Amino acid sequence: MAGFGFFERDLRLATAGLEPEQINAELAKFARAELAKALSAGASPQFERFVNGRAGAVEESVIAPGPILYVFSNWPLIINAAVAELQRRSPRRSGRFASSFIVISSGALVTNYSEIPPQAEVIITNFQPYIRKIEGGKRIGQKRVFDSSRRSLASRFGAVFRIESRWLDIRSGVHPAIPYILRGNGPQVTAKQDRRSSAFRAGRQFLARRADRQAGQPITYPSIVINAL
Numbered sequence: 001m002a003g004f005g006f007f008e009r010d011l012r013l014a015t016a017g018l019e020p021e022q023i024n025a026e027l028a029k030f031a032r033a034e035l036a037k038a039l040s041a042g043a044s045p046q047f048e049r050f051v052n053g054r055a056g057a058v059e060e061s062v063i064a065p066g067p068i069l070y071v072f073s074n075w076p077l078i079i080n081a082a083v084a085e086l087q088r089r090s091p092r093r094s095g096r097f098a099s100s101f102i103v104i105s106s107g108a109l110v111t112n113y114s115e116i117p118p119q120a121e122v123i124i125t126n127f128q129p130y131i132r133k134i135e136g137g138k139r140i141g142q143k144r145v146f147d148s149s150r151r152s153l154a155s156r157f158g159a160v161f162r163i164e165s166r167w168l169d170i171r172s173g174v175h176p177a178i179p180y181i182l183r184g185n186g187p188q189v190t191a192k193q194d195r196r197s198s199a200f201r202a203g204r205q206f207l208a209r210r211a212d213r214q215a216g217q218p219i220t221y222p223s224i225v226i227n228a229l
Contacts (some may be wrong), residue, residue, distance in 0.1 A: 020064065028059035031068040038070070044114050046073040073118040073228075078157055079103055080113070082124050082224055085149040091134060100128045102175055109174060118228055125170065125223040129180035135222040146222040153224070162227045167220040179218035 018026070039045060050069040051057035062068055083101050090098040103110045104123040110116060125131070135144050150165040157163065170178050 023064045024062050025060070027062050027064050027066055027068065031059050031062070031066075035070055038072075044073045044075075046075075046115060046117055047071060048118050071118060073114070073116060075116040075120075075122065076113040078153075078161055078226060079122060079124070081156070082149065082153055082163075082226065085152055086124065086126075086145060086224070089145045089149055097126060097128050097130075097134065100126050102127055104170070104174060107171070107174065122226040123168065123170075123223050124226070125168070125221045127175050127177040129177070129219070131221060132219060144222075146224055150224055160229055162229055164225045166223055166225050168223045168225075169218065170221050170223075178221070182217055182219060 048055060048071045049057070049059070050067075050071065051059060051062050052066060054061075059068055083103070086101055087098040092098065101124060103113065104125070105116050105120045110122075116122065135146055146165045150163055153161075154163045172179060
């Protein structure tokens with residue numbers, strides 16, 4: 001089991017003179033008390049509990065010596081770091097793009113990151129309709145915001161999170177501005193004029209337009225996708 005921000009308590013109890021059932025009960029009581037201390041000290045209220053290796057089992061089902069293990073979610077740390085990295089790499093002419101990143105989990109917007117379950121998948125994207133121009137632009141010196149952010153985040157958190165950059169179809173209802181529907185066809189791309197190009201072999205001068213670049217179709221959104229390992 002792996003997770004970010006987890007702790008494991010090595011519970012040791014004096015067992016002299018106690019029956020096995022009493023030992024188990026004391027072990028469960030001690031674990032609950034330690035959990036309460038951790039929560040009062042600021043630990044995430046979202047956690048997974050493992051008792052004798054069984055996920056979700058209650059403390060009272062423990063068989064000594066256990067263990068009883070609590071795996072805490074620490075989504076706020078990774079999400080805040082990811083958003084900050086994306087904002088740092090965003091265009092700064094008006095600041096509109098940098099302030100338009102959103103966090104999605106289980107198909108809905110999330111603003112309280114501490115409530116995200118430990119094993120959930122988190123998506124970070126931007127709702128501005130020109131997001132693809134920024135991520136896929138060809139201007140000299142332009143860097144891809146999401147892909148370069150992914151590399152930076154993976155170097156920091158790759159031991160505990162799988163961090164990917166993907167282009168996603170995001171359904172309506174997640175955010176009022178998503179999905180953006182294209183009003184006109186995207187620019188045509190000239191096919192390479194050699195036999196390695198299927199378009200050239202088919203006698204076409206231009207590559208076929210992608211579905212998400214045709215008028216009336218929703219765009220796809222470059223995104224950072226995060227899963228706990």
